Amino acid sequence: MSETVNTVVEEGCFHCGDKVEEAPFLLDGHTFCCLGCQTVYQVLHDSNMQNYYKYNTHPGRSQKKKGIDVSYLDEPNIAAKLVDFKDDHIAVMTFYIPVIHCSSCIWLLEHLYKLNPAVVTSQVDFMKKQATITFKHNELSLRGLVELLIHIGYEPKITLQDVVKEGKKVNQNGLVAKIAVAGFCFGNSMMLSFPEYFGMADFEKQYASVFGYLNLAFAVPTLLYSASDYFKSAWMSLKQKRLNLDVPLALGIFIIFIRTAFEVLTKTGPGFADTLCSLVFFILIGKWVQQRTYYHISFERDYRSYFPVAVTRIENNVDRPVQLSDLKVGDRILVRNNEIIPADSILLNGQASIDFSFVTGESRAVEKILGEVIYAGGRQVGEAIELEVVKPVSQSYLTKLWNNESFKQYEKQFDTFIGFISKYFTIGLVAIAVVACGFWLVGGDSMKAWGAFTAVLIIACPCALALSSPFTLSAALSIFDRNKFYIKNTAAIEEMAAIDCIVFDKTGTISSPRSSSMFFEGQLSGAEKIAVASVCRNSGHPLSREIVKWMNVSSFQELSSFEEIAGQGMRAQVGEVSILVGSASFVGVKQGSADGSVVYVSIDGEVKGFFTLEQSWRVGLVDVVNDLKEGYDLHLISGDNERRMDALKLIFPKESSLLFNQSPGEKLLEIEAWQDKGKQVCMLGDGLNDAGALRKADLGIAVSDDINNFSPGCDAILDGDSFAKLPKFFAFAKDAVKVIHLSFAISLTYNVVGLSFAVQGTMSPLFAAILMPISTVTIISFTSLSTRWLAKRRKLV
Amino acid sequence: MNIIFFLIGCSVLIALIFLGAFFWANRTGQHDDTYTPSVRILFDDEVVADERAETKKS
Incomplete structure (x- = not known):
């Protein structure tokens, strides 16, 4: 068996299926894209667990991303908050593991006891992407368990606002x-x-x-x-x-x-x-x-689910993890590579290069200098930095959004069609019953009066009406779901049909963080391209990797010397030529842009030009705007500067307001202003800075490229891939409401037929027993079938 | 014909037992996860398979 495997030329990493670049890792005749993947294979192979690779090809996920520090789990008071149950011998903990995606994942996680005998049992809930693990905490600490999970590539998401546990309450x-x-x-x-x-x-x-x-x-x-x-x-x-x-x-x-x-x-x-x-x-x-709700998607996330559970505090030169809630103004904290800055703080030490993608949707890192205030929510990329907290976590620039009063009301109140109808329905129903009763009483037939009165209320009981809206909307919900548009509840679909004003965020919403394009202004010869690419190849900085991709050269040169100064740039010697790649000040450009995303290239002291990285628009943006232009007011609110205003002006209609440099609070107020003008506003955003606007808007849609990742609290989550279908979604929501109106008419017809018997006081139990289920079945089949038919017409199924 | 009272009693009793069984299943969480068991049942019992492989080798 093993011999046949050896002879097969594998494409991609044996573990994760990613493309294997030059210098692959080889083990047992399998190729791996990185050391991480190879380690996971080795661990599983040593424990006789190759079955993992039998159930699916390439079941793993790339291990190229560096692991995180989980030492805070050793703090007993933090660990105690996280575990579900603990006694003298065992502890039970439910983890949310977003990477669970195939049967191999289930198999591996349920056979954890083979890797570590201290694990007693483990059970996976695939739909919820959860694993409940029982372990002997005397032999294996919580930290050890989490490290084991990370080691085999199943990093659990541990947050303060535990989505897992809150989900259980429902x-x-x-x-x-x-x-x-x-x-x-x-x-x-x-x-x-x-x-x-x-x-x-x-x-x-x-x-x-x-x-x-x-x-x-x-x-x-x-x-x-x-x-x-x-x-x-x-x-x-x-x-x-x-x-x-x-x-x-x-x-x-x-x-x-x-x-x-x-x-x-x-x-x-x-x-x-x-x-x-x-x-x-x-x-x-x-x-x-x-x-019915989605198990694995949470619509109620706030900053707590995004911020870390603990942060490293420096006290008397000793690092100690503390809970985020214990963090006070004046504390010195240490933030390592890939960790999130939990509170507004001043940079004291180290090269800060902050990625604010969760906040703004902009994925490139921003350089900060010593003494500068860094707002909470950014992710440090590079070396560890030391900060002093200037505001408590709950009062930070970003998190204080959640103190705004629009967050206090628990649930948005949607005006549903059924709610509107039921007012008149009840009054009409009681009126008919009383009139029928009075009619027979005047005629002197009190038995018939009682019979008619009760029969009217029985036969007109709005059973079919009560079913029309849930069945239509849940059918619509599952059709949206199939198109990667996840709506929180059925009432939100009705709200969606009432929308007449759509507001977009820019970065990460109408532009995609996944596809960005490099622009180069200047001139480089073919040989120079190879030289610069050879230099950039040695750096792990995302911009350097983008540059290598842009250069698209087939061969690389050997470097005779290489030096990377984090946050500034690279200095290298390629043969006779010395090359500088980096920020304006590093390369020596006097009137250069201070923007962290502009990379200058200088060869032998001569500045050859600069690279800029821009996110490109999502596929179909122009069509989406053109389709929505009819019938909707379109606006744009961006926290970013006006750099790309000209391009946007061409896309958006003239009447649209394009607002830039908006703070999270201003976004919220802007939405409120439109609402005051009588508009039903829908906000599309992606970052934490949109959270206020998403909450304030009548319908908040979070655009996300990975629905398991963080997205701010909202009414619906739209997968970035389905962005082009947005006009169809809005039209289909309107269709669904039309179906509800039609089924209302049908159920009213049944009621009229029933009532005509009821007012005469001649309704038999058999008649009621037949009419009631028939009207119910009619409504259920009409709503489900017509919703499907309409979806087919819109090409959504 | 009085047997009909006995039969109705029996049928209601059996229905009650089923209702009780449903309650028990629901309360012990047997309906919480309706997907994973369908995958789990298809896994091979590899403990036995490993032993066989070892005996073959030796």
Whole structure:
């Protein structure tokens, strides 16, 4: 077996499948792209765990990124906050591991005990990308466990705002139990109602009362347990003097029960127990469909899920990890390579090169000088730096956004169509019932008056109406989901249909951090290109790598000397030629740009030109703007400078306002100003600096290139790849609302038919038992089918 | 015909047992993860396979 493997020429790294560049790592006849991948293979091979590679080809993920420091996990008070359960011997911890993506991942993580016997059990939940690990904490510390996971390439995401644990709180068990009870009662009461519907012979009539009592017995738990939420909600809304759809529902359920109890106890009829149970069963299912959520995506993230759990504080020349909440003004902290700056602070020591991509969407690093204030949220790239905290974490430039009052309200209130309708529906329904009752009372037939009054409320119970919106919107939700557009809940789709003003952020939203293009201004000959590329090849700086890519040369030259000064540039000797590559001051350009992303090249003391790196627009941006131009106001708010205003002016229509140099707070106020003009505003953003605007807007859409990565709190997450489909999404949301309107018309037709019988006081239980499920089935199939059909027409499925 | 009361009692009792079973399954988290077990069941029992491979070698 192993011999055949040896002869196969593999393409890409055996572990992760990435392209193997020059000087591959070789082991057991497999090639690896980097030492990290090879190490993982070695570890698994030594533990007899090659099965990992059997289930999928290239199951791993690239190990080129450097590991992070997890020494803070040794602090007992930090560790205690993270574990789910701990006793004298074992501890249980649930990790969120975003890289879980295939069956090999499940296999490896569930066989952790082979790598370290201190792991007792481990269980993966694939959909939630979680692993619950039980381990003997006396033999393996939490830090050791996390390091083991990182070592095999499964780095867990450990944050203060634990998405994993908060996700657990959302529990549908109560609702599921209520559905189960309602379904149980529905099935049984229907069986017991059949004899009545099919007709009974005279000698069988003796059973009728028994069936009646049993039916009543099944109706009681349905009323008291399964339907309890509707009564609570109806009561709450009456107290607030609003009429929501639960009011007629609760009224209908209650009246059905009263009439059933009355008929059974007085032996005047069979009652409507099966209608009651089926009604509650169906509307609860509608509720369940509406509440389905995404397991692995969190829409409620704030800065806590992005900031580290702990930070290294320097006290009397001793480094010690402390919890972020314990950080005080005046503390000296140490921030290493790839760590995030947790609070606004002053640079004391070291070469700071800060990547603010999470904040602004701009991925290039910004150089900072000693004594300069660095805002929280940036990621240090390069050597470790020392900082002094000037503001507590919660009061930093960025995090104080979360103290704004628009963050205090817990949930956005969307005006839904059903909410609007139910006001009039309830009033109309009660009016018809009272008129019918009065009509028969005047005629002197009090039995018929009671019959008509109850029948109206029973037959017009808006069951179909209550189902139309959840089923339509959840069908739409799954279609959006398939197109990589993840919407938080069904109400947000209705809000999306009402939007008439769309505001874009620039960097990272309409431009893509993944594709940036290098521009070179100046002249380089072919030989010079090779020389410069050979120099840049030796640097790990992202800009150097971009330059090498841009040069696209086939061969490289040997360097006779090379020196890299972090944050400034490189000095190298290639044969006879000396080359300087770096910032304006380093190369010696007097009137150069101070921007950290401009790289100058000087050969033998002569400045040859400079490179700039610009993010390129997302694919289809022009089409998106052109399509949305009709029917929507389009605006742009950017925290960046006006550098690319001219290009944007050509893309956006004349009426659009293009705002630059906006702070996070200003973005929020700008959104508010549009809202005050009566606009329904949708904000598209990506960074933490958009968090306020996303929250304030009627609909906040976070654009993200990796949905498992950080995205600010929002109503929907749009995968960057689907950006071009945005106009289709907006149009489809409008379609979905149209479907709801149509199904409302259908359910109203059923109600009118039913009512015409009901007001005459001639509605039989059989009629109700047939009409109710038929209208429900019609609505469910109409909404699901037409939503799918419309999606097909928009080419979304 | 009184047997019908007995039969109805039986049918309701059995239905109640199923309802109880559903509650138990739901409460013990058996519906929490409906995907991973479908993958897990396809993994080979490699402990046995390894032993065989070793005996072959020797």
